[in-house]
Amino acid sequence: MQKAMRLCKHPGCTNLTTNGYCDQHKDEARERDRIADRRRGTARERGYNYRWHKYSKAFLSRPENKFCKLHLDDRCNILAECVDHIDPPDSPEDKRFWDASNHQAACIHCNSVKGHRKIVGTYEYGNEPNECSKG
């Protein structure tokens, strides 16, 4: 039994094929799909990065998040520069990712030293009393 032969879907190609693309163009077509997939992934990532960037800025602007809570070693930058996940999520889809109780202020150095470990930072600089306690 023979399948109907059609023109290759590659623009301008006159080869006949039964599979959408001829042998000459099928790899190229697959590669194009792969790139399109990757681009979609990147766009989604950008969306999350933007949201996270905005969230981090607001988080670090609060007085209680001014300093690095981790202070894992002497190379700590003291000032908080990023939002660290106490219990690191596996992906942005993980519910621990956006869980505010899982966030703590950290410097980039301590954040990278911490890696994928669960560490609750308790370091307090200056010990300024914090009158506004949350209920």
Ligand SMILES: [Zn+2]
């Ligand atoms: Zn072709």
Ligand SMILES: [Zn+2]
């Ligand atoms: Zn630090």
